[in-house]
Amino acid sequence: MPASALLVSVIIVPLLGAVLTPVVGGRTGKASGPWAFGVMLVTSAIALALIVHVANVGPFSAYLGGWEPPYGIELRFDEFSASTAVICLLGTLAILFSFRYAEKELPTERIRYYYTLLLLNLTGMIGFVVTGDLFNLFVFMEILSLSGYALVAVSGEHTAEMAAFKYLIMGAVSSLMVLFAIGLLYALTGSLNMADISVRLAGAAKAPAMLAVAALTVGFMVKAALFPLHIWLPDAHAIAPSPVSAVLSGLVVKTGLLGMIRVYQIYYGAKVLDLSSLNMVLVWLGAISIVMGAFFAIFQEDIKMMLAYSTISNIGYIIMGLGLASQYGVIGATVHIFNHALIKATLFLGAGAIIYRTGYRNLTDLRGIGRSMPLTTAAISIGAISIVGMPPTAGFLCKWYIALGAVEAGHPIFGFALVFGALFIFVYYIRMVNTFYFLEPVHPEILEVKEAPLSMLVPVLILAALCLVMGVLGRIPISFIEPAVIRMLAPLGG
Amino acid sequence: MIDLLWTNLDYAASVILFCIGLYCVVTKNNLIKKFIGLNIMETAVFAFIVALGVVEGGDAPIMGVGASAPFTNPIPQALILTGIVVAVSTTSIALSLIIRIYQHCGTIEADELREME
Numbered sequence: 255m256p257a258s259a260l261l262v263s264v265i266i267v268p269l270l271g272a273v274l275t276p277v278v279g280g281r282t283g284k285a286s287g288p289w290a291f292g293v294m295l296v297t298s299a300i301a302l303a304l305i306v307h308v309a310n311v312g313p314f315s316a317y318l319g320g321w322e323p324p325y326g327i328e329l330r331f332d333e334f335s336a337s338t339a340v341i342c343l344l345g346t347l348a349i350l351f352s353f354r355y356a357e358k359e360l361p362t363e364r365i366r367y368y369y370t371l372l373l374l375n376l377t378g379m380i381g382f383v384v385t386g387d388l389f390n391l392f393v394f395m396e397i398l399s400l401s402g403y404a405l406v407a408v409s410g411e412h413t414a415e416m417a418a419f420k421y422l423i424m425g426a427v428s429s430l431m432v433l434f435a436i437g438l439l440y441a442l443t444g445s446l447n448m449a450d451i452s453v454r455l456a457g458a459a460k461a462p463a464m465l466a467v468a469a470l471t472v473g474f475m476v477k478a479a480l481f482p483l484h485i486w487l488p489d490a491h492a493i494a495p496s497p498v499s500a501v502l503s504g505l506v507v508k509t510g511l512l513g514m515i516r517v518y519q520i521y522y523g524a525k526v527l528d529l530s531s532l533n534m535v536l537v538w539l540g541a542i543s544i545v546m547g548a549f550f551a552i553f554q555e556d557i558k559m560m561l562a563y564s565t566i567s568n569i570g571y572i573i574m575g576l577g578l579a580s581q582y583g584v585i586g587a588t589v590h591i592f593n594h595a596l597i598k599a600t601l602f603l604g605a606g607a608i609i610y611r612t613g614y615r616n617l618t619d620l621r622g623i624g625r626s627m628p629l630t631t632a633a634i635s636i637g638a639i640s641i642v643g644m645p646p647t648a649g650f651l652c653k654w655y656i657a658l659g660a661v662e663a664g665h666p667i668f669g670f671a672l673v674f675g676a677l678f679i680f681v682y683y684i685r686m687v688n689t690f691y692f693l694e695p696v697h698p699e700i701l702e703v704k705e706a707p708l709s710m711l712v713p714v715l716i717l718a719a720l721c722l723v724m725g726v727l728g729r730i731p732i733s734f735i736e737p738a739v740i741r742m743l744a745p746l747g748g
Numbered sequence: 749m750i751d752l753l754w755t756n757l758d759y760a761a762s763v764i765l766f767c768i769g770l771y772c773v774v775t776k777n778n779l780i781k782k783f784i785g786l787n788i789m790e791t792a793v794f795a796f797i798v799a800l801g802v803v804e805g806g807d808a809p810i811m812g813v814g815a816s817a818p819f820t821n822p823i824p825q826a827l828i829l830t831g832i833v834v835a836v837s838t839t840s841i842a843l844s845l846i847i848r849i850y851q852h853c854g855t856i857e858a859d860e861l862r863e864m865e
Contacts, residue, residue, distance in 0.1 A: 389827055396834045403841055412852035416861060419845045423773060426786050426838050430793050433831060434766075437797035440824070 257307050258316035261329050264300045264338065265381050268293055272373035279366030286366040287353045290373050294349055297380070298342035305336050309734065315386060323386070324450040330386030333738035334515055334588070337383050337508070340595050344504050345376040347713035348497040351603050354707050355610060359495055361410060368408050368495075375401040375501065382509050388436050389446045391516065395432065395477075395509065399425045402506050406494045417489035424486040428476030432513075435469035438462055439520075448520055455524035463526050470517045471532065478510030480573055481543035484566045488550075491562035496606020499558060503565045503602055504595035511572050511591055515742075518576070522745045529579075536577030541671040543570025548678030552685075555616045557605050560682060561598065564641065567675055568594045574668060575656040579746065583659020584739045589731050590652035593640075593724055597649060600637035600717040604630050607706035607714060614697070617686065622695030626703040629711060631690045633718035638683035640721040643676050648721045651728035758799040765792035779849065779856040783842050790835045794828045801825060 271293030279286025307314065313332035317323065349372060356365050378398025385391050403425065407418035440446055442462055443454035455463060472483075479487040487507070491499050521529055547567030554560040568590070575587025607630045608623055609615050624631040640647035643654075653672060660668040695701060705711065724731070753760055769792060772785025801821035809819035850856050853864055 389830070393830060393834070396837075400834075400837055400841060403845075407845060407848070410848070412849060415845050415848045415852070419779065419842065419849065422838070422842055422845065423782060423786060426842075427770070427773060427789065429834075430789050434793045434796065437793065437800060437824070437827075440797075440827075441800045446823075 257304070257314050257331075258329075260300055260303055260307075261314070261316040261331055261384065262318070264297060264304060264384065265329075265377060267300065268297050268373050268377040268380065271297075272370050272377060275370040275373060276366045279369065282362060283356075283365030283369075286369040287349065287356065290369040291346065291349045291353075293373060294342060294346040294376070297376075298339075298346055301338040301342045301380075304331055305339055307331075308333060308336060312737075323447040324445045327390050328386035328447055328449075329384050330449075331384055333735050334512060335384045336734065337512060337591065338380050340592050341376060341379045341383070341505055344501060344595055344599050345372070347599070347603070347716060348372070348501050351500075351606065351710050351713045352495075352497045353709045355495065355497060355606060355710070358610065359409060364408060364410070368405075371401045371405050371408065372498070372501070374398075375405060375506070379505055379509055383512055386448055387446055388439065388448055388451065391448075391513070392429070392433055392436055395513070396429060398506060398509060399429060399477075402502060405498045405502070406490045408498070409493075409495055411493075413489075414493045417486075417493045421486045421490040424476055424483070428473040428483075431469045431473035431476075435466040435473065438466040438469070442466070448516060449523075452520045452523035455520065455526050458524075458526055460527060463521075463524075467517065467521055467527065467529070467532065471514065471536075474510040474513040474517070475539075475573075476510070477513065478507050478569050478573070479566055480539055480569055481546050481566060482539075484543070484547075484569075487566060488559055488562040491565065492556060492558040496558070496602055496609065499561075499606070500599040500602035503562065504599040507565060507569060508591050508595060511569070511576070511587075514573075514576060515588070519742055522742060525745050533577040533579050537574050537665070537668060540570045540572075540574030540577055541668055541675075543567060543573065544671060544675035545570075545678065548675050548682070552678065552682045554682075555618065557608075557615055557617055557620065557686065558602070560617075560686070561601050561605060564601075564679065564682075565594075565598060567679060568598070568641070570675070571653060571656055571672065574672070575652075575659055578656070578659045578663040578665070578668070579743065580659045580663040581739060581743060582655050582662050584743065585732055585735060586652045586655025586657075586659055588735050588739065589655065589728070590649075592731055593648040593652055593721075596717055596720050596724060597637050597640045600633055600714060600721055601641070603710070603714045603717065604634035604637065607710045608634075610710065611703045611706060612700060614700075617689045618696055620700070621689050621693040622700055623703070624690035626701050627705050630706050630714060633714045634690070635687050636718040636721050638687055640725070642680045642683055646722070646725040648724035648728070650725060651732070655732070758802075759796060762792045762796035762799065765789075765795065768792075777858050779846050779858060782858070783839075783846070786842075787835070787839065790831075790838075794831055794835075797824045797831070798828050 278289045316329045318327040381394035403422045407415045442458040476483045544567045551563035572587045575583040640649040643649040657669040769785045769789030801824035806818045806820035809822045
């Protein structure tokens with residue numbers, strides 16, 4: 255099959271799969287889980303073929319309906335779009351994890367819609383990263399946001415619904431910001447194709463271009479939950495079903511960051527504005543995010559709440575790396591988008607397995623769980639070590655690169671913020687590991703709990719193994735993404 | 749300055765609408781009112797983008813016998829058609845969430861809900 259047809263089918267397959275899920279699932283929804291799993295396996299295979307292709311020949315495009323840009327909609331697969339791989343991987347594993355989870359935690363009549371929403375959410379993300387058209391980007395962003403709001407509320411408890419509403423209000427306002435900016439850019443350039451906008455923006459008026467970049471940045475900052483726009487995240491991510499938390503925390507917030515990368519690609523290329531002051535703001539917000547996220551996480555009793563706050567500090571790392579606008583910083587940030595997705599999914603799925611078996615979610619109640627669920631807690635511990643950034647795990651390399659980026663950009667002080675944040679993070683993850691292994695159980699029945707069922711254990715263990723493997727083979731994603739970052743930063747003269 | 753405002757009255761109006769909507773979203777206590785604020789913001793952005801495509805004295809851009817320039821730009825209208833679909837879906841999700849919250853808690857005032865937690 256030609257590459258362009260593959261590129262279209264990577265969106266079409268999960269989209270069709272999502273639409274057919276309620277039909278296949280039937281009234282009981284029994285078949286919908288395996289069906290969704292199969293759909294994601296096919297999508298993963300397509301994504302893999304696309305990544306092999308991009309590694310061989312570089313970025314390539316598909317024109318929808320045969321209309322060439324700037325008139326038609328262009329799908330463009332570049333190195334940043336390779337995050338499709340991690341979306342497919344996490345999506346597949348989250349669906350596998352959901353088999354037993356959904357059976358127990360969700361009302362039966364909702365199971366098939368749960369898988370539909372999950373597939374739609376993944377479709378939205380895949381579309382978001384492969385599109386080359388700004389308005390198309392907005393549409394996919396709405397697909398993933400709307401299904402995200404519904405997924406948070408899917409359990410039907412009133413706390414979940416309130417969290418979903420809060421998420422919806424923040425998310426919808428940020429989407430409007432993005433839409434407004436798209437309108438402005440269209441008015442300035444008469445085009446919606448990102449590459450074309452970048453060319454035409456060069457001669458545009460400065461003030462509206464600045465307004466557009468500001469609106470886009472704020473919009474994507476809300477999606478990415480950067481401090482101080484993070485307030486929707488802890489509730490939504492902690493209350494959602496665990497596989498959904500893994501997808502939301504690992505992937506959905508990352509779309510905000512990938513959106514920022516797209517904005518940078520447009521504006522760096524156009525050279526219409528000097529973005530260094532905006533970048534400085536982002537670096538500061540990133541640094542504050544790292545410290546505040548970690549600070550709040552220390553005081554959480556609820557294990558999923560703690561993980562949610564830890565996402566905020568990791569978003570801080572990534573934004574800081576992007577804002578530094580130095581080669582090392584941006585590479586570190588981009589790779590951390592991938593690695594954090596793996597790590598956070600390990601932690602959320604592991605936590606989900608523990609909650610599934612014990613019914614407890616507070617750390618005090620979970621004391622001693624390491625003795626009855628050794629494999630799950632071992633996986634969580636690997637995730638914890640990775641997220642702190644200890645070598646030789648996945649978290650180390652990207653944080654090291656971001657610190658190098660801070661030095662390279664001439665702001666070594668932010669390297670300290672990074673290390674300081676890592677210490678904070680270390681404190682609360684040590685607290686978690688300590689609870690699992692070394693404290694006397696509060697509830698004696700916790701020692702009687704069985705290990706997680708196989709369909710839950712396998713995804714958690716695969717992800718934990720990947721956390722280690724990506725630490726050792728960290729060179730591969732870095733050398734993969736390097737040409738794209740060099741291309742993006744080239745107009746800055748770096 | 750006033751002249752500039754007068755020639756760009758449509759943009760100014762949508763900015764004002766946007767601010768009214770944002771004010772409602774941030775300050776209102778009732779979830780429905782919050783949400784209506786969001787709808788006002790949506791309308792403001794839609795109005796802004798449709799206004800971009802307006803050409804003085806422009807016709808509907810339908811080709812065929814007797815069609816003559818100038819035409820209004822159809823692309824913003826097509827975009828907003830999609831935008832409206834998105835807005836309707838957001839509205840339906842939000843309203844169904846509000847109904848569920850009311851069924852569970854018996855109130856849709858944000859401060860009373862916060863006390864319940």
